[in-house]
Amino acid sequence: MNCEKITYYIEKGFLTDLKLSEKLQIKLHTMMCKCCKNYAPDSDAVNKMLTLIKEEDSTASLSETEKQSLKDALKKFSDS
Template sequence: MDELTKIAYNCRKATHLIEKKLIDHLTLREKLELKIHLAGCSVCRVFEQQSSLINKMVRDLFHPEKITELKLDEEYKKQMQERIEEKLNKH
């Protein structure tokens, strides 16, 4: 069995290539192998979609512009400060 035929039946290698594609570049041969596998494997196509979505969500979450949006609401901070002061004044 030649190498290109083997990839058609190898989900482990295909998932590795899917992950590699998301963080790096695939060689021309790897792109071809992955394309052949995905043509016949719906499970790996779903894995690729889910993996891509998860990577995008993580990138979006930790993007510097998004980090500034992750702040406590001013009203919530005010309520917390009042509760802290109440507790401190009781002791």
């Protein structure tokens, strides 16, 4: 039993129902292992953070030149 497997079960638990044996392994292991005990709240925090970049929220943008060439391409297309 190791941390890689336990953190895998923790992640799997966010996505689907775990088997009883998997739940028990998590319980037992996290009683002894501080890292894995800390992993679950961290992982939950990552889940929450990831939803912050939905839709147009993020930061990259096109340059004016890129926009112009996009406009030209579309103009060419709609003229043809």
